[in-house]
Every structure is written in C-alpha cells, then in structure tokens.
Amino acid sequence: MNVLPCPPADWPRFSALLDQCLELEPAARSAWLDALPDNDLRFRDALQALLLRGERRSGDWLQTPAAAVDAQPPAFVEGERIGPWRLLRPLGSGGMGAVWLAARADGAYQREVALKLPHAHLLGGALRERFGRERDILAALSDPRIARFYDSGIDGEQPWLALEYVEGTPITQYCEHRALSVRERVALLREVAAAVQAAHARLIVHRDLKPANVMATEDGQIKLLDFGIAKLLDDDPADSDLTQLGGRAATPDYAAPEQLDGSPITVATDVYALGVMLYELLTGARPFPVRSRLGRMVEARHDAPLASTRVSGKRRGELTGDLDAILAKAMEPDPAKRYGSVEAFSAELARYLAHQPIQARRIGRWRRAAKFVHRHRQGVAVAAMLALAMGAGLAGVLWQSQRAAEEARRASAIKDFLIEIFAASDPRTASDQPRGNITAKALLDAGAAKIESRFADDPELQIELLRTIADLYAQLGEDARYEALQALQLKKVRERFGPLHPNILNGAVESAQRACSQGEHAICAARVAEADRQLTASGDEDPHLRAQWWLARGLQLQGEDGRIDETERAYASAVELYRRHDPRSRGMVTALQELATFYTSMKLDHARAIAAYNETLALAESLPDRNDAELQTLYGNLGLAHQQLGQFAEAAEAFRTSADYADRTSGAEFPTAWVPRVNAARTLHLSGQREAAHREFARLLPLLPADGRHATDVATVREVYGERLSSEGRPELAIPQLEAALALYARQTVHSFKLRLVRRYLGEAYARAGRDADAGRMLKASLDEYLQQQSDSDQPVMAIRESWGRWLLERGRLDEARAQFDSVVAHADGRSFAHVALAHGGLARIALAETRTADALRESGAAIAGWKDVTGFRDVRMGPYLQRIHADALAANGQLAAAQAEEDAAAAASVRYDAPGVATTQRRRMAAQR
Template identity: 45%
Template sequence: MDAERWRMLSPLLDALLELEPHARSRSLAAMRAEDPRLAGELEALLALEDDAGTFLDTPLVAPLPGARPGSQVGPYRLERLLGEGGMGQVWLASRADGLYQRRVALKLLRPGLADPGLRLRFTREREILARLEHAHIARLLDAGISADNQPYLALDYVDGEPISDWCERREPEVRPLVQLFLQVCDAVSHAHANLIVHRDLKPSNILVTPLDEVRLLDFGIAKLLDSADLPDHTRTGARAFTLHYAAPEQIRGEPVSTLTDVYSLGVVLYELLAGTKPYAPRHKSDAQWEEAILHGDPMRPSQALQRRAEAEPGSAAALQRRARAVAGDLDNIVLKAMSKRYEQRYASVEAMAQDLQRHLDGKPVLARPQRIAYRAGKFLRRHRWPLSTAALVLAVMATALGLVAWQSRLALQDAERAQAMQNFVISLFQDAGEARGEAPLDVRQLLEAGVERGEAELERQPMARAALLGVIGRLRLGLGDRAEALELLTRQAGLLAAADNAPAGLRLESATDLGHALRLTRGAGQCVEHMQELQPLARRQERRLPRQAAGFHTQLGRCHRALGQREQAAAQFRRALALRRDRLPGSAGIAENMADLAGLEADAGRYEAALRGLEAAHDQLQGTVGDRNPLTIRVLREICALRARAGRLHGASQACAGAVSAAAGLLGPHHGTTREARNEYAALLEQLAAPTGPAPAQEQDFESAPEADAALSPAEDPAAAARSAPGPASPS
C-alpha cells in the first residue's frame, strides 16, 4: 500500500476502531454501498487488527534512518517526537553547535516520501513564516537543509496545549473564552494582511501557553495570495487539510481565500462554545462529512448545549447557564462565519473579531437574523448618526437647561446672601459711627455688636448668619482672639450641619477656618479629626470650587505637619498645589503651598532643599502677584533666617531688606510686623559690620542649625500672619 492510499484510509480506520462492533458493521455496510473497494480495504485492515493487535504499531511509511532521538539535523539535536501529520514530523530539538542554548520545535519533511509537491509546500512554509512576525504566531527562528539533504524549519517551541483541551480542562466562562479567541483572530488577521491564508485552522494548530496566551502553528498548507498558484492537493485523494474544519469551497476543490479561514474559525469557535462539532453525520465516513459540510445546516451552539444538558444530567445546570450566555449574538456570529456561501460570511477575520468585541462591550452586533426587528435595527443603524446626533442634541439641551437652572438657583442664593451681608455690614458701621461720638472706634466691640445684631436681624437667614459668623471668626483670629474665634466658628459649623442645603463652598470654608482655630487652641489632633470628615466633599468639589478645596487641603496639611505626619502633610500640600496650578494659575496660594513644602524639607533636616523651595516660592510670588502681598513678607523673613544660619550673611541681608521694604509698603512703617522685620535687618547689619566677621554661630552649615526649623514652622493665613505680626521663628 502506498503512502497516499494510507493517508486516505488512516482517518477512516481510526473512526471505525472507535465504534462498537455492531455500529462498526453498520458503518461498513453503508460504505460498501458507496465504495466497495474502500470498504474491502478497511475490512482487511480491521481483520489484521483482530489477528495481530500490534500490527498498527509498525508504521507503513518507514522513518528516515537519521530521524531518531539523539541524531542531528543541521545544527540541531533531536530529543523527542512531538507530532506528525500528512506533511512532516515535528521534533523537540536543541541547538548542538554551541553557538547558543535554545530548544526549538524542528519541523522535518515527512521521511520516506518523494512527492515533489510536499517538498515544494515545505519550502513555501519557510517563505511564509519568514514573513510573519506576531506575538500569537510561532516564530520562524532558522531554516536550512542538513548534510543528508533533509530540509528543516526551526520554530519557537511552544509549551502549551490545544485550545480545545485547554477549554475542556479549564471550563472557562463564555467571556474569557471569547477574549482568548480574539487572540486567534488577531493572529490570523495578521497573516491575511501579509496575503497568507492558513487553510488548516483547527484546535490542534492553536496552542494555549501556561500564561493563557495563544500561539498559532502550522502554515504547512498555507497559500500565498501574491504568488502563482502551486499544485493544489485539495483536489486529490490525499487531502492537505483537516476535513472536519474545511470550508465548502475546499471540499469542492474551488479556489480558497481569506474567507476560507473565516469559515474554519467559525467551526473552531462553535466547538469551543458548544463542546461539540457543528455536524453529526449518521455515518462517520468522509463522504458523509463532506455531505454535511456542503449541504447540512448546523444547529445553533446554544441548542447543541441544551441537547448536551439533556444527555448529561450531572452537568445540566452549568450547560444550561452556558447556553443562555451563548444564545443570541454568539449564535448568530458563529453561524454567519459558517455560511455555506462565502459572500454571506464576514468580509474578513477582522470584521468577525470586531463583532465579537461588540458583543463583549454590550453593543449590537452585525450578525442578526433577517426579521422585522432586525430590519428596524438596520434602519436605526443606517441613520444612526442623524438620530444619535438629534438624541445627543436633545440630551445636551436638557442637561444644559438643568445645569443652568441649578447654577441660577445657587447664584441667586449666593447673591441674596452676599446682599444681606453687605447691608448688614454697612448698617453696622453706620450705627457704630453714630454711637461712638468722639471716642475712638474699638474693633473688638464692633465685632461683638455685629454678632449680636446678626443673631437678631438674620434669624430667618441661617446661611447668611453662618457666613457672618465665619467672617467675624476669621477677623478674631487675625486679632489674636483665638478662644473667641473658636467659639464663633464652632457656632457656624453647627448652623451648617443643621441645614439640609448648605452650600458646598460655605461648608468647606467653615471646615478650613474651624480646623485652623482648633490647631491653634486645642491641638492639631482635633483639627485633623474634624476636617477628615469633609475630605471627600473637598475632593468632589475640586473642579467646581478650586479655591475652597485648595484652602481645605492646605489647612489639613498644616494640621498633619503639626502632628509630625510629614507624608500625609506632603500629600495634602501637593494636592492643593496641583489644584491651584491647574485651576488658579495666578493665585498667591501656589507660592504658599511651595513654602509649606519647603517647611517639610526643613522638618526632615534637608535645609538646603528648604531654602531652594522658599526661593522658588518667592520667584513665584514676584511672577504673579508681586511684592505687595503679606506672604512675601513671611517668605523673605524665612529666607533671611535660613541664609543667616548658614553663614550666608550678604544673601540674608538682601532678603531681610526686601522683607522690611515689603512690610513698610504694605502694612505701614509703624506696624508690628514692619518693626520686627526692621529689627532683624538691623541685627544682621551689625554682624556684617563686625571687624572679625560673622559670629561662629552664624558660620555653621544647615545640618548643625536646628534653629532653622523654627523659621519654617506651619504658617497661618498670610494676611492674618501679617496683621498679627508673627516673627519668622515663631511657630503659629
């Protein structure tokens, strides 16, 4: 018996051997009616099997003497046979010439066959694989002809299992299975982009690695679309494709195209989803399989799963659940890919993959049955842009109207609150001016009177009353009346907590001011405890209320810093800094947060970094708001202190002079802050004028100057700091 005849008989013999004796007899009888010679040969082989159960252990095609474990083909040493097919053998081999260490899958032309067409296909596979470079295609590493004229291909050795075995072992849900199958589609699509059709897509040519990645193998019968047609073995008795996964045009011997691979992918996906092949002919002969592929209508994968559920009671629940997941879109996608007429299939593997991705994304797929609902859906899709544009315009208009109404309501509330505050403050000062006569105006008495009148006149306007308490509380903090400020700000927080619709901006300002007062009076721990409750609100309002949110993060950071929690403090300062840079680019708060971060550097003993941070903060101030800002005074005094402690007296002198000039111009020459800055400058000038140079204490470096920490202690609000005249070395 020649090799060609054996290749035709071998799959039929395998199928018969798997049948029970009575079923085998019926199948042989059916074959005898169609092809008596074929049936006779199979009966003879079965009789040999009965007489000598080991006759099949001896191959009809003798292996080449050199192809055995331990032998060498080119620079590779064979280790063990991985598999063999109609075209050749695949061996696990390792590099034997010492150039480098690597294990490969070595593909050899089938030993003992002299068919020039097979050798031609082998050469063609080498050309094909050399053109393919894809993560999911086994790479061609080397190719050549050994000393005994044996052609070989060295490919990536893929340590994996067929995708069907992987699915049977892992039993994945439908979604991860489809996601894995999309890798297969991506690999085949890449081959098509290089004008290559695989023509033998089946589970055994699709391996899954232990990392759940796909590798596509075996382009041995692939057709180069940009080359002249080579001898087509699909038209002979010795098929070069696998019948169960072949497209109708392959059975008929017609030209193949990329749509042939689309059909085979549909069959593979059917088997992976349903756990069975799409066709089940009564007789397992090639003729029956061909008839089923050419004319049979496969049932839907979901129906096949339902039948399996009926036949397998132990797995019925899981199979029914899977059938529900497959029914609908996936049924239609698989059957569209498996259409008998190739023009009814997907136009490409990429189109099939896009439909699968649409299913995963919950979007409508293109593969739908031709029903009224489907045609209506097509109308909607055909006009989807005008319809979706109209719907979008309506949605945008409705949303915009809602936002405008909401913003208008908030703006009206803010305007009413602001007007009430304005009228109240004007009347307060008018009454104070009339009542005091010739006596000087006492600010504290004025503020106390404001609180009393606010309680009476704004009784029915709780939000305006809360805003008033916040303003007076901040003024009290600026005057140094910390206990009184704490009491006012606590009352404000109570009013806001009792209100159902308190504005977010007012709540954030209240939490910031109360946190500041708590830090100064009862300790930073209570400050953090109070402010953390409103941290989610601050984050939600960062885009709408950037000023209030940034102030909140800054104050919370200072409370963390006072507790020695430098990492938490740095996170809050950086968040506030990023927010101000993004939403408030001209704000003095940017420099404020830069100074806060510099203070953290000093806390950690990194005084050089602290000084660089303060100098950068000063540059930021000059570039945005100029010198006429209370923060400028604070930053320059701290720079002066750090430079002096590092022995850099001339640089310190420049900073102190700048602080004096800024304080005098902004606060006046007789303000306490101006006097303190002037005293610091005078002391520094005395050191510069000393004939022996700076005192030893001033010559030490930063690492030996722990006093610098005091200059960078957590600062209060710059305006309040300027009013209350704190020195640079006095922590607030």
C-alpha cells in the same frame, strides 16, 4: 525507503481519484475503476491495490492519510542529530511528518525549539514547494501570538524547520481545565482572531485553523501554530498542484465548504474555521460529523445546527440569541455571506462582550425553523405529512404568527415615532421658530417627552428607548436630563425585572463614575460602596462591570490624601481584568488611559505614562469601532507627558495630532478641544515661541464660559495661561487667571493634586508682583501639601522647594533658603533636573550675598553646566536667569569681560522669550562686585 503509490508529481491527481472512489459504496468501486478515462488509466492498478490493502486493514485506515499507507515515517530516536539540532523527545506526529523537542547541538547558542521533520519522501513536486512555502511564510510573520520561525534546512535527505517551542495546551483543553465562562471563551477566541488577522495583513491565509494549532500557555497567552498549508492571497492559481494539495491537507472537521469542493480560498475560509472553533469552545462539540479524513464529506455542508441546540441549562440560554447569530454568520456555507474579514468577526464578538447590538441578524424561532428544514428536508417532509394528518401543531403556528405580528407592530411603532420626532424640523410644518434652527437637542427633547406615554403598553421597548435617549443626553453634557431619564428607566427595570438586572448594575457603576468624575467626594464614596454591594450580591459574574467599578474606585481614592499607592492598585486591577477577559476592547482602552493619566497627574512618573499612552493608542487605533474623540484626548495626554519630560518636539507632534482630531470631531470651539490646544500653546511658550503661543491663547480665551459649565476644562486653560504669563514677567495679568483656576479646582476634590500645583504657580506670581505676604503664604501651603503626599526625591517636591527657597532668599532669610536648596541638590541622585540647576543658582546667590565669591563662581558654574545637561521638564526662561547669576559671579571675581558676555547673552534671550519692556529684557552694565 518506502515510496508513494505514484510519482510525487502525480500525487494531487491520485489523491483526487482516491477521494472519488472512497465516496462510492464498496460494491460499485470495481466498475468505477474499469470506467476510468484513458488519461487516468495509469493509476488504476495502484488505486485497486490500495483499496484491497485498506479492506484488509482495520477501519482506522480511513482516518489515516493516504501517504502513510505505504510510506512509514522514518524512526527518529532521542539524541539523534538533525542538522545543528539534537532531538530531545517527540512532541507529535502525523501524515506529513513528526515534531520533536530539540536543542541546539553545535554550541552556536542555547535554545530549545519544536523541530518539524516532514517525511523526506513526500518532498517531491508540489510538496517540496509546500515545504519551502511554509518556511517563507513563517519567516514573514512576526506577531507575538504566532509561533516564531527560527531556521530551516535539509540534513541529507531529511528537511527540517526550527520553530518556537510553545509550552501549552490546545485551546479547547485550556478552556475546559480552567472552566472558563462563555464570555471568557469568546474573549480568548478574539486573541486567536487577532493572530489570524495579523497573518491576513501579510496576505496569508492559514487554511488549517483548529484547536491543535492554537496553544494556550499557562498564563493564558495564545500561540498560533502550523502555517504549513497557508496560501498567499496574491499567489498561486486556484488549479495549481500546490493549491490543490494544500486544500486537501486541511482538517475536514474545521474545513470550509470551499475547501472541500475545490473552490477558491480566501480570508473567509479562516473566518469559517474560527467560527467552527468557537462553536466547539462553547458547546464541547463540532458542528458536523466527519466520515473520512481522506475524501470529501459524504453529505454536503449546509447550515450548522445552532450552537444553543447542542447544550442545555444555563449555557443554552447564554448561547441563544447573539452568539447563535454570530456563529451562523461566521459559518455561512456561502463565503460571501460570512463576515468580510476576521477583523469584522472579532469586532462583532467585541460588541457581544460589550452588550452592544450585533450586526448579524438574530435567529428567531421562524429562522430556526427554516434552518432546521434546510438541514433535514426529508425528515421534515415526513413529519409535516404526519402533522397535517393529525392536525397537530396548529396552536404553535398561531402563536408564532402572533409573535411575528407583534414584532412587526413594534418595529412599525418605532418607525412612526422617529418619523414624528424628525417631522419637527420639516419646514412645511407650522412652528414658532425657523425649522432650520431646530437643534438636535430640541428634537431629542421632543422624543423624550413622548416615550412614556407612547409606549406605555410595551414596557421593554419603553425601557430600551429611555436608556438610549438618556445616553444621548449624557453625550451632549445635559446632566440633568440624563439623570432624570436614567432614574426613570432604572425605576421601570427594577419594577419589572428586580434589583439585580444588568441595567441596574450598570446604572450603579455608571452613577459612581459620574459622581467621582464630578468631584462630589462624599457622594462618590457612597455610590462606589453601593455599586460594590450590588455587584457582590449579583455574584460578580461580569468582569467588565467589576473593571469599571475599579475605575470608579480609583477616581474616589485619588481625591483622598495619602492614598496614591491604593489608587494605582485600583487602576491596575481594572487593566488586569480587561487584559484577562477582553484585552481588545474599548473598556481596555479606558482602563489603560486612566492608569496612564494617574502616572502623569499623581505618580508623576512621566516615562511610565508615555509607555502606557502608547499602548493605549496602539489598541485604540486598531479597534474597528475607532473613537476619534477618545484619540484626541489620548494624544493630548501623551503630549502633556512628553512636555513634562522636556521632549518638546514629541509633545508638539502629539498636541498637533490631538488638535487635528478635535477639528474633525467636535470642532475647535467644543470644550474637549480646549485642553489639547492650551497644552500645545504651553509647549510653544516653554520652547521660546512666545508669539505663536499667544496666538493660540487668544483663540481659546474667548471661548471660555463664565457660568460654571465645563469647570475642569476652564480651570486647565486658566491655569496654563496664568502660569505662562507669570513666567514671562506679567504677574499682574497672571494672578486673576490663577486665582480663578484655584477656585474652580477647590470645588472639585478629585483635583487635589492640581490644587498644590496651582498654589505654587500663584505663589510665584505673587512674588513677582511684589505681594510678599501672599506669596509666602501660598508657597508654604503648596510645600506642606506636597510633603504630605510625596518624598524629597520627587521632582515636584524639588520644584516647590526651589521656589520656596527663592522666596526666602529674596527676604534675606539666607540660612532657611540654603536648607531648601541643599535639600534639592542632595536628592538629585545624579539626575539632571532643571530645578537642581536652579538650586545651584540659588546657592550661588547666597554665596554672593555672603561675599564668598569663589563659592559663588563654583555654584553658578555648576548651575550652567547642569542646565546644559537638563533632562525632563524645562522652561527656556530658566537659562537666562542662571546666566545672570553666573555673570554676577564672574564680575565678583573680576572677570568683567566674561561677565558682560554672559549678561548680553541673557538679555538677548529674554528679549525673545519674555514680554516686551519687562526688567529681564534690559541689558545691564556689569561692574566688579565688592
């Protein structure tokens, strides 16, 4: 076997000396060798021999790792067995070893892996430690975007690592083959950043990020490879052999300056490499030429050329501005000036994708000039002398000066404008109201009124301020002011930039969403169609806007009967667009949330809703610009889904978290806090904690406005409160609440699914109050509406059939009631729903009415057994109802002692669960039924 030109333990020092020697001109190398210090003289002969051999070889020698000059890799062959693996075909090779596709050969299990085979002769000293380091690092990483580690070992002298085999192409090739847009490439790089951040979270820096180590699968999934030179952040002193060797093993094309000059390695090193990778993805070129893969760069790295200067045409315009600034900050030579983490870099890219202001300083013409001078000092000096001699360029300088002055003027104007607005709250200024009482809205009103006149000579700034203040009014719920300023802003944009400016397209989609959210169905449909027309006319270049359009389309469709499947496809289309183009964005959070809400409210598939909410929450909580108000809503909706499955502990925890967020953000009195709190109260009530529930209701009800504001939130609170009052035996108090909720929902067609639910609740309340005709009318209407939308096997249909059957039973219409109960039981399909148990109870009551006592006992027994095994939604008050039916059946069959025990248990439970004094809390004396 060939050996290294020095003992393995001396390789780091030998490599460093060879680097220094290669940086010299060939004629100066002999004198340098003669001047080696005493402690390095032992390397002189080996260095000289290596240099002589290199001079006799082709120029490719400089591109070959030094270890490969004298040490040829062992020749592996197809079918050869290494440890428990059989080699199938080579995947690649390099200075450190080879990689083969291999399959398990010992029959333990079937798996194909990428088998990494480091050169055995390299595994001495620090290199052996490095091999162990890669094994330990890979074993600790579990992110799905990082190639998995399976096993490792040594076969004789040959070490091996078994890694996940990734069928894909390097990210650069993937982007080119798919002809991805600039925004799509940025979104894909964010996936790489997420994988790197996962490693950083385990205190691991990759240190060799490059396209060859980032594979993209056919479906666009990212896999990060090769942690062979990764460095644990809390391990290894900077001057250890391992660290020095690891630093040298990095690929110079993507290496940060600190890797090339031996400075400490931090997370900023990976930020730099990600910046270089994105630079290459966007321009097709690397920012720096590489003179030698073995030594340091001949020229020290300063600022990279701006990415926009490496391309032309449309691509140049896309990179100029935000992306130039982001890349420049990511590739700052000084690590302290880069983004503080990969997560921060990714968040900046997210802001770019969302058309939000970035944090990096944009690179204007003056800053471009400064960077150019910094990179080309000598050339610029000569050019400057010639320019001065010829008097050229004066006009350009004057223009730049005027431009800078104009920008300074605009900044000063904005500053003065803000000072003037906030001066309205200065207590020293005369006013007709106490200065401490001036609200944020009053200040906003003062500013909005002055924008048009104050900035009449600067229409672009005027447009920007109008849009910003319009958005602030929307956040405050001031719809009229929002609409007025938004219309004014869009009018000015249309006049100045034409009908397809991004502001116009955004405005069209946003207008559709607002109309659909407010239940204005005809307006909603018209605006959705208009937004679609405008997006199509613009070439549909922005997938984010199209995804937002699909969300508006979903809102439109869910307000129309019989279009549940189309609604689901609309929301799913929005999710898919974000998943492809911007999976770690706030837009993705919104799309997932809407899909989950659809599963809860319309599809009534609460298990899928919970899965979707959990995915949404995981993403929302991981974003750097976390939105606590949004998290409050998400946790509230998650609690509602758990509640519908009868998972009261999980529901209570979710509602509690939602309420905590409400207290920290808007405050308990703000409308967004009402729904999670009323659902928390409902969970308490459903689980039997009546007094605690009513304490929550008592806090909420006084907050509800009577002037029509916040109609949806008010309707939800009244619906829940009324339904709970009815269930505990107080229908007279429940009916006004439910009628108010029904009226509010009826004015908003987007809530048609709520109408049929509230009609059922109201029908049940009418029945308990003895208003038989009203009850029958309302329950039948609810049943008919459900049957238009859903099938008999759906739980909500079972619930309304059981309610309708109970009303028929109370009216003595036994055959009609039996048909309803039989339908519920027939469509149970083995599912233990609460309303199946109630249907068995209804059949037992019919049997008692027909004096079929044995059938009554059988059906009531089935009801009790079914209640004990209930999965999904349930109200503890259903239990005592079924116990009383079973007590009647037992008494009818002469089992009086058992009947009385069942009745006593039912009465004791009702005392805890129902309102004091209602009939269900009164204990009955059981007698034999004849």
